[in-house]
Amino acid sequence: MRIVVLVKYVPDTDEIKIDPATGTMVREGIPGIINPLDLYAVEEALRLREDYGGETLALSMGPLAAEGALRETLSMGVDRAVLLTDRRFAGSDTWATARALSMAVRHLGDFDLVLCGERATDGETGQVGPEVGAMLGIPVVTYVSRIEEVCPVEGGAGQIRCERLTEEGYQLVETALPALLTVVKEINEPRLPTFRGKLAARRAEIQHLTADDLGLPSGETGLQGSPTRVVKVFYPSLARDTEMVYEPPERAVERILAFLEEHSLT
Amino acid sequence: MESYKGVWIIAEQWEGALKPVSFELLARARGLADKLGEPLSAVLLGYNVRRVARELIYHGADRVYLVDHPSLAQFDPDPCANCLERLVREERPSIIVAAATTSGRTLMPILAARLHTGLTADCTELDIEEETGLLLQTRPAIGGNVMATIKTPCHRPQLATVRPRSCRPSPRDTSRNGEVVAKRYPDEVFASRFKLLGFRKLEEKVGVEEADVVVAAGKGIGSPSNLNWVYELAALLGGAVGASRAVVDLGWLPYPHQVGLSGKTVSPRLYIACGISGAIQHLAGMRGSELVIAINKDPRAQIFKVADLGVVGDLAEILPRLVQRLREFRSDAGGEGA
Numbered sequence: 039m040r041i042v043v044l045v046k047y048v049p050d051t052d053e054i055k056i057d058p059a060t061g062t063m064v065r066e067g068i069p070g071i072i073n074p075l076d077l078y079a080v081e082e083a084l085r086l087r088e089d090y091g092g093e094t095l096a097l098s099m100g101p102l103a104a105e106g107a108l109r110e111t112l113s114m115g116v117d118r119a120v121l122l123t124d125r126r127f128a129g130s131d132t133w134a135t136a137r138a139l140s141m142a143v144r145h146l147g148d149f150d151l152v153l154c155g156e157r158a159t160d161g162e163t164g165q166v167g168p169e170v171g172a173m174l175g176i177p178v179v180t181y182v183s184r185i186e187e188v189c190p191v192e193g194g195a196g197q198i199r200c201e202r203l204t205e206e207g208y209q210l211v212e213t214a215l216p217a218l219l220t221v222v223k224e225i226n227e228p229r230l231p232t233f234r235g236k237l238a239a240r241r242a243e244i245q246h247l248t249a250d251d252l253g254l255p256s257g258e259t260g261l262q263g264s265p266t267r268v269v270k271v272f273y274p275s276l277a278r279d280t281e282m283v284y285e286p287p288e289r290a291v292e293r294i295l296a297f298l299e300e301h302s303l304t
Numbered sequence: 305m306e307s308y309k310g311v312w313i314i315a316e317q318w319e320g321a322l323k324p325v326s327f328e329l330l331a332r333a334r335g336l337a338d339k340l341g342e343p344l345s346a347v348l349l350g351y352n353v354r355r356v357a358r359e360l361i362y363h364g365a366d367r368v369y370l371v372d373h374p375s376l377a378q379f380d381p382d383p384c385a386n387c388l389e390r391l392v393r394e395e396r397p398s399i400i401v402a403a404a405t406t407s408g409r410t411l412m413p414i415l416a417a418r419l420h421t422g423l424t425a426d427c428t429e430l431d432i433e434e435e436t437g438l439l440l441q442t443r444p445a446i447g448g449n450v451m452a453t454i455k456t457p458c459h460r461p462q463l464a465t466v467r468p469r470s471c472r473p474s475p476r477d478t479s480r481n482g483e484v485v486a487k488r489y490p491d492e493v494f495a496s497r498f499k500l501l502g503f504r505k506l507e508e509k510v511g512v513e514e515a516d517v518v519v520a521a522g523k524g525i526g527s528p529s530n531l532n533w534v535y536e537l538a539a540l541l542g543g544a545v546g547a548s549r550a551v552v553d554l555g556w557l558p559y560p561h562q563v564g565l566s567g568k569t570v571s572p573r574l575y576i577a578c579g580i581s582g583a584i585q586h587l588a589g590m591r592g593s594e595l596v597i598a599i600n601k602d603p604r605a606q607i608f609k610v611a612d613l614g615v616v617g618d619l620a621e622i623l624p625r626l627v628q629r630l631r632e633f634r635s636d637a638g639g640e641g642a
């Protein structure tokens with residue numbers, strides 16, 4: 039099987055601090071990491087390779103620094119990494135990102151599966167995966183919590199059966215390969231990189247692709263190729279007017295009850 | 305672009321009944337349609353749902369586009385996206401608002417890709433720009449620490465999703481009039497590459513996203529046995545049980561309970577955080593709550609920053625007493641014949 043995993047390079051939220059005076063976020067100098075939810079997609083790809091054989095490839099679109107995210111997937115055991123990087127991609131919204139990623143997936147040859155995280159922790163849209171699938175014209179299965187069975191067939195045909203997590207329960211779905219899946223955290227427990235993996239990842243070569251390599255016209259990349267425009271950004275304040283209660287339990291409980299009553303919540 | 309007119313919402317149904325989020329979407333979209341002076345339509349895809357179509361009119365729609373077909377009984381992205389794409393190409397709406405549910409978040413990106421247009425996820429605010437009539441879409445990013453306002457200037461329709469429970473459902477008014485337009489499409493529109501082989505309902509309805517009240521347990525709860533108090537409190541308040549990631553990682557509660565950056569985003573009327581420190585990733589999932597009560601023994605815990613009522617104390621002493629007092633309160637109220 040040939041599996042492509044889409045991984046995004048995002049700011050590390052652990053490093054984001056709240057300015058105690060203003061209650062807003064301090065963003066300066068925050069390092070980047072691999073989108074934590076993409077690790078589940080990487081892990082699932084590795085498990086499928088262990089079960090069915092084949093090749094795993096990690097693909098990311100982002101600045102040069104996104105190589106760090108790709109090296110992390112290599113150190114976990116991914117076979118190959120490709121970075122889509124070009125100044126022309128700057129300012130891409132989800133449509134333009136999906137357009138570039140889908141062209142890159144096609145450019146990289148036949149595949150059986152594309153795996154994505156449920157969403158990225160920065161943009162948090164969860165849109166890029168399904169958009170890539172729709173642009174590739176392949177079936178999209180979102181919120182996959184378990185892959186039950188895969189029957190790959192040489193040349194990208196075959197079937198996959200998996201469960202998706204919805205509000206009401208688990209839906210068991212079967213569809214044809216190639217397909218695109220977005221996975222939720224419940225699907226597995228990502229492995230840690232091994233020491234040898236880390237060494238190999240450090241030395242591995244990461245292939246770079248540009249917009250020209252993909253034959254993407256300028257009207258379809260970056261800000262120019264994005265249907266949406268950000269017109270305003272602002273930092274909401276976290277803080278509320280907190281009433282603190284430092285009382286013994288009996289009195290504290292009475293205060294909670296009164297609060298519930300004041301707001302007709304009892 | 306001028307030929308694109310009208311505001312649509314995508315109604316959601318489950319086993320033939322409308323989900324409340326449909327009425328929340330109508331409440332939001334009604335204001336947009338009125339500002340534009342254009343009609344508001346609801347799209348209803350399902351099977352044997354004809355009898356509930358009128359409800360959408362009672363709750364604010366001027367028109368309902370109904371597609372009723374067996375292949376739409378359960379959510380299947382192929383026939384749903386095919387029907388919607390056909391409908392959009394025929395009727396040319398200017399704005400479509402859907403719910404940020406597992407189905408809305410699947411269908412809308414597919415639609416955006418097929419129609420080559422913009423889509424803004426999880427909007428907390430929607431408005432119309434006076435001069436241009438464009439949809440202004442405001443949404444949180446980076447765990448709610450940044451808000452961005454987004455427009456789709458040159459592509460139609462303008463697509464947005466909004467989180468369930470982010471506004472009150474519109475009231476029901478049976479004197480409202482409107483038309484139900486039933487659409488029929490050829491078989492190929494209903495063809496699917498998916499086989500829906502079964503459905504396993506969640507044993508326990510977690511429902512943190514829909515609940516009016518969420519009682520959330522953090523690591524400070526101390527041990528899984530103390531979760532009983534959390535469950536009891538949630539039951540007494542008619543709410544659901546949430547969890548921090550620490551609690552899920554410990555295996556004390558399963559993942560569907562997790563609130564936060566890598567879990568669910570909730571905006572209930574009341575959120576009670578029990579023994580949660582208030583890491584930024586947790587706050588990302590709950591800071592939209594209307595009211596927050598935090599109970600924590602550490603007076604400097606970050607959770608207090610986002611709380612309306614901050615109780616400093618030991619959960620082991622507070623929770624049992626709170627449950628007991630609420631029970632008494634209930635039986636008193638019961639005695640009055642409620």
Ligand SMILES: Cc1cc2nc3c(=O)[nH]c(=O)nc-3n(C[C@H](O)[C@H](O)[C@H](O)COP(=O)(O)OP(=O)(O)OC[C@H]3O[C@@H](n4cnc5c(N)ncnc54)[C@H](O)[C@@H]3O)c2cc1C
Binds near residue numbers: 051566600
């Ligand atoms: C990429 C990423 C994504 C993440 N996503 C999420 C997410 O979606 N959701 C999430 O919740 N976290 C998430 N986290 C983890 C987050 O950073 C915190 O580690 C987590 O929220 C901590 O959970 P907690 O507050 O329950 O535990 P702790 O931080 O251990 O806090 C326990 C609290 O309980 C209090 N306490 C202890 N004993 C008592 C007692 N007897 N009575 C009263 N109070 C008591 C303590 O004072 C303390 O404040 C994420 C982290 C990363 C890096």
Ligand SMILES: Nc1ncnc2c1ncn2[C@@H]1O[C@H](COP(=O)(O)O)[C@@H](O)[C@H]1O
Binds near residue numbers: 046076097132158162
């Ligand atoms: N720039 C990117 N490069 C590679 N994959 C991406 C990129 N952006 C998004 N993805 C994939 O799409 C998923 C959803 O991202 P998002 O729509 O930004 O929430 C992520 O979990 C990734 O798998």
